[in-house]
Amino acid sequence: MHMGVQWVAAHRAAMVSPYDGLSFTKPRGGFSGRTVRQVVHLHRGGPQLRVWLSNQFGSGPLRIGEARVGRHLGGGRIAEDQIRLSFGGSKSVEIVAGTEVVSDLTDFEVPDDAELAISLYVVEDSGLATNHPEALQTGYVAAGNTAADPEPGLAEEIASLYWIKGVDLRLERSGDEPVVAAFGDSLTDGSGTTPGAHQRYPDHLSRRLGLPVLNLGIGGNRLLRNGFGPAGLLRFQPDVLSVPGLTHVIIALGINDLGLPAMLGQPKTGAEEMIAGFTTLARLAREAGVAPIGATLPPYAGTTFPGYHSEKGDRIREAVNDWIRRTPEYHACLDIDAAVRDPERPSRFHPDLHCGDGLHPNDEGARAMAHAIGLDAFLTRRVSR
Incomplete structure (x- = not known):
């Protein structure tokens, strides 16, 4: 080595x-x-x-x-x-x-x-x-x-x-050691987890891997639209692909593209637009030699944010999640939805895994998210450019 x-x-x-x-x-x-x-x-x-x-x-x-x-x-x-x-x-x-x-x-x-x-x-x-x-x-x-x-x-x-x-640190490392970035919104950023305790899902994943997992989440961030930071499509290059030695990126955006337009009276986002956006990010990653990992959108029925959830939004979420799980555009899937949903009411967060608002994971929810992917996904890349 x-x-x-x-x-x-x-x-x-x-x-x-x-x-x-x-x-x-x-x-x-x-x-x-x-x-x-x-x-x-x-x-x-x-x-x-x-x-x-x-x-x-x-x-x-x-x-x-x-x-x-x-x-x-x-x-x-x-x-x-x-x-x-x-x-x-x-x-x-x-x-x-x-x-x-x-x-x-x-x-x-x-x-x-x-x-x-x-x-x-x-x-x-x-x-x-x-x-x-x-x-x-x-x-x-x-x-x-x-x-x-x-x-x-x-x-x-x-x-x-x-x-x-x-x-940045300057140190001796093997050339094939993974460098992982977690790119996303508040679920990545750690909203709902204990401050000062390092309980965000990238922290838990880092402990599983024994490697750093860089947290590039922004609360409220969206895939397709600016506001609460530049849109994911705009900030992907400067925030993610500029990281030295990057090998893998987890792309966990999209739930705010469904919930915030309903809250703010903006045009709704469809499944086709979101899938096109995710496809663009996956291809940008592969062109840079980085393995893209897709993350499913979490359940959000019953959230305490007024107007955020809708039945139409849930149907779009299910269609997008189905694509994320099956598409060859991604190297692997971090199935957040499966990890945190209530088995009795699958459109809702499990009551033991959210922080009280029905949308953001607590410490145990973040841990469950970090365990929603096999570690072998980070051992190989299989990136076709």
């Missing part, structure tokens, strides 16, 4: 614009002149890292006066072995609106299954803060430059992730 030193994506977050209406907890005092300490979870550890910062949706330049990384000990506290990041040899960086930057490679030993605290001293914010709305990790915002402080001090708590797009 060939071993080589390679970049491995250890963390990725799909970013959105504040205009999408999903910035849950922007701090009351804004960001300028304050330090933002945020926590990310890495499935894989290694001896060297770099951090990606994004100002993709900013309206002006984002000026970072200092950036530090340390092992998170809980409650915003960081270990003494924290390090300062540099950007082209400088401790500060200005990120032009619409762009992103990556820090210099730095030595920092990260254990497997670790939490990192990344502290950014924001000299001047970008107006609009590029963010990932539901981090499921508490962040901390404090006045002044407190990036090096081991304690968060008098800090305001936030629940969204700002500007941190990813963490």
Whole structure:
């Protein structure tokens, strides 16, 4: 087996614009002149890292006066072995609106299954803060430059992730080791699971595989239409196919294409449109040498979101799921529907597996989703371009 030193994506977050209406907890005092300490979870550890910062949706330049990384000990506290990041040899960086930057490679030993605290001293914010709305990790915002402080001090708590797009590790790995991305909506993002406990379905799947599974979910995201982040068809290339060494992608979108139009008074989406969209994503993946894995749409009758469910939508869901299970466009199927439905009422979530809203899995539901596919699907690719 060939071993080589390679970049491995250890963390990725799909970013959105504040205009999408999903910035849950922007701090009351804004960001300028304050330090933002945020926590990310890495499935894989290694001896060297770099951090990606994004100002993709900013309206002006984002000026970072200092950036530090340390092992998170809980409650915003960081270990003494924290390090300062540099950007082209400088401790500060200005990120032009619409762009992103990556820090210099730095030595920092990260254990497997670790939490990192990344502290950014924001000299001047970008107006609009590029963010990932539901981090499921508490962040901390404090006045002044407190990036090096081991304690968060008098800090305001936030629940969204700002500007941190990813963490890469440079380590030795075999050339045939899978690199898996989970692409989807709130079911992938982890809505309904316990914050800070790493209970999203990609977390469970990572533990099954013993490999990182990158979470590229956005709550409310749709396959065909913008809003709550760019449409899946638009963000697939920048969010997924740009991941270094990617071998497999799980495509788990579509339920919001059925439910949100009914809620928002928009034109309804048909099965043919959705199947065409899924076919496009599968073929884009294969053209990039990545094995596409389809995920069935979950049951949603009885959801507490007013107007979200309809009988017509359920018929469309069943037709799409039938196609996902049978199509040769996909390398394999993650059958979410079969894993979480109530056997007595199959159009509904099993009562023990949802968080109370009839749509999002709880921790056990996310675990069931992660077990809805055989691990052999990730051992081979069989990609025809």
